[in-house]
Amino acid sequence: MPRWLAQVLLILLAAVLVLPVLALGASWFGFDAAAQDVLAQMAQTVLPEYALTSLVLCVSVAIGVAVVGVLTASAVTLFQFPGRRAFEWALLLPLAMPAYVVAYAYTDFLQFSGPLQTWLREAFALRGRVLPEVRSTPGAVWVFTFTLYPYVYLLVRTALSERAAQLMEAARLLGAPLARRIRSVALPLARPAVAAGVALALMETLADFGVASYFGIQTFTAGVYKAWLVMDNRLAAAQLATLLLLTVAALLWVEHRAQQRMRFATLRGQRAGSAEAQPVRLRGARAALAVAVCAAPIVFGFVLPVLFMLRPLLGGWDVLPWDQFVQWSRNSIWLAGLSALLTTAIALTLAFAVRVRPVPLTRGVAQLASLGYAVPGAVVVVGLLLPVGWVQERWPEAGVGYWVTATALGIVWAYLVRFTAVALQSVQAGYARMPASLDDSARMLGTTGVALAARVHWPLLRRATVAAALLVFVDVMKELPATLVLRPFNSDTLAVITYNLARDERLGEAALPALTLVLVGMIPVILLSRTLRQK
Template structure:
């Protein structure tokens, strides 16, 4: 009677067990192949999304090789006459705004992090309120307040018994625009500087103090260099917003590259020339993005391993120093939010009977409808991209997501031109093939929502990515062990946990779309006005009292996400 050797019997038993439990080499290979196929499918999802966002950039770059003799004549005329002025105004506004936001943002952030003074707890979160105020609304408010017929100059002329104040600065100037932008955009620098001071500077600053450094020396030699990557990132955001603005500089009559694009497009009737000017603005934005990325890649500072950031120890100020700290922190808030709101409230209350209330409901409906659809589409796209990044991490997906994030930095005017270039070509093709008369896609709400998606999808993606980061990876493994994977895992596991992040993403996009002016002006359907468009048109006609109500509506809606952010800051303080 023959018997099986023990070693062979054990091997046969192990092989049978591996087959039954799915751990055989063949089964493992098939599962690995299936996982790779799924990963590459999600990578394709990320890259398709990136290509959708890149369409406007491709449209702009394609215009560089296009154009006829008329386009060359338009560009040559602008180069000889107005283009140097456009470049000069854009440059000096950017330099002045950079200096202003750095002074206001860094100083206020350092004071609220390092010192205790009257009003610090309120100012710590209130300093971000200018984020709710569109820059063009601030421009309208300051123009009414500081112009020749405004209350300031009128009171000064009456007090001094003169007919004209020769030395009074003109608000409608490049430095007036820089003043408005600095007050509106300094919260970008303030938020990042405050975070950097809290997370990276405290322990080293205290060590410098024990070595004999004064508070000023510790700030200049330790805290400020450690916060440099955050300051560069905040400054890059500010400069992108400054270069992208159209409403404020157009109202002030200060020609910049953005207003030059619209003049070449609408006044001179040459869309290709406008697209080629847009390429210059796009290049400037890409340079800012590269500079910001390189600053974060090269400048890295680490604390001690395994140790949390040191808690902030506030130095209590008293007397004149405390009053000065309160004034220094309150001044940016007054410039960027409180004073413009009070001015617009005065205008709205003084002449409420001039507001065209019979059309106000239509403006609100158009604005809310576009913003709601864009927020829904952007939230869905952000969830899909975030899920792709979670299931198929790696360099390929990371590059695609980075390209998607570029959309937020592209000015609305550039996006509008970049979208119109391929859309008009498609309309021409449809007309030839199907005999369609007129425009089929251009001038529709779908094209406008697509522009919003390109512009604001990165904001939604950032919020959703933060939500995915809070979901532990072992939940995915547990779901797979129970037979749940793919879309089912997203629907049954991730979405319930992402509810808050998705709502935040939708809210951010909703508010940004409501305030967006350049893309809406260029791509909106015929005879369809939004609150931002109406505010711009009424202000351009010098009907500021009528523009006050829609402008304040935009501010009120913009306050919602800002107050949510402020509440979170107050809880962590």
């Protein structure tokens, strides 16, 4: 392929992947008196509530995931107690739980008419509400804390095991007690990991739609959908989506800064030596406390939600819509499989281009593709539908709106924007383990271009490629906001039908697709736990 043609294709690919951001930016060029009036009305009515609720939610979730993630990571890394090896991988289980599934499970069991409050009123002759309202901001904080803490747990555990080990051992040899070693050595070195993990958790919190919508919380994401679908105001939706995107961009900057600090600590730690700090053995009450600290997040974030969803599932087993469930599963698998195939192909193309020609163009396209995962689903929807609306108004005979909203084109496009970054990260990790001398040897033997990718790179990238496809497949299966708006007609997925059934208070019927999503979500957890066990 000529070099100029390859460059043109890369530029077109970059345009496709960043279209939502470009469309939101372009919407502000038409800022006129009407747009200013809309923004002023939002500032006087809904915008303060959106901002305050999102701020309270983010601050509370940040504190929750930081505390739970640091405590659990410190326990399994610095101490030895019964069950420690099992807790190392079990603490990852909440990653398999979509936050909106956890919200449905807790609501079904703890609401006013749920089994727990009903039993309490009957057993103790009580009247009225016995427990606080689940569908509230504190309830959402609880859900997000116990489903998103693994982001902090993973990074802090890596920081403590790889970067603090040598210095912890040196401090012990100098006579520092355990409390001082943790306070003065371990926690300061883990601070960048905590910041990066909290930033990732907050990006997921701001991008969420299922929990906010089901609990009736007025966040920016819920406001974007309300402005577009309820108020039918594209301008208001674009303005809210822009504010949400700017907030996520700030969090992404914090996460990148923290990752850079972690890499700096790694290099300094590697110069210190190879000695490892031995975990402190706990006994008696201290061991029991460590077990409780590690078991509580697993119970609240995975065990109880699964049990809560199993109760209505087993109780209504005979009336479940099995025929419809097969259709929902088929739609989900088809969309997820197609998206996984396309995103993996794009990731392989980009990674190969960066490998053979690491020029600013290829690197820039790869970086633009890597930003997609940080873009919330609500922003992707607005960013895709805005240009579609503009084209439809000017050339209605082209039927662009039909192809984007009534076929699989729009939803697959949204998946490519969001999840190409997931596949690209896995493929690039595979390339990072491949020495550059292999390419030099192949070129000396006359193998270049596509032959180099097929005969040299592909055999070494198979595992990374399969992992990339599986990760994208699982993410697409669980994705709700973009799927809810852009899915083709009469093609509900497991995620959409779970949301619709739970919104209609048919939690017994929602249990089956919800638990199916949990089982699918176990795939990356198993892969991740196996990776962490490898030395």
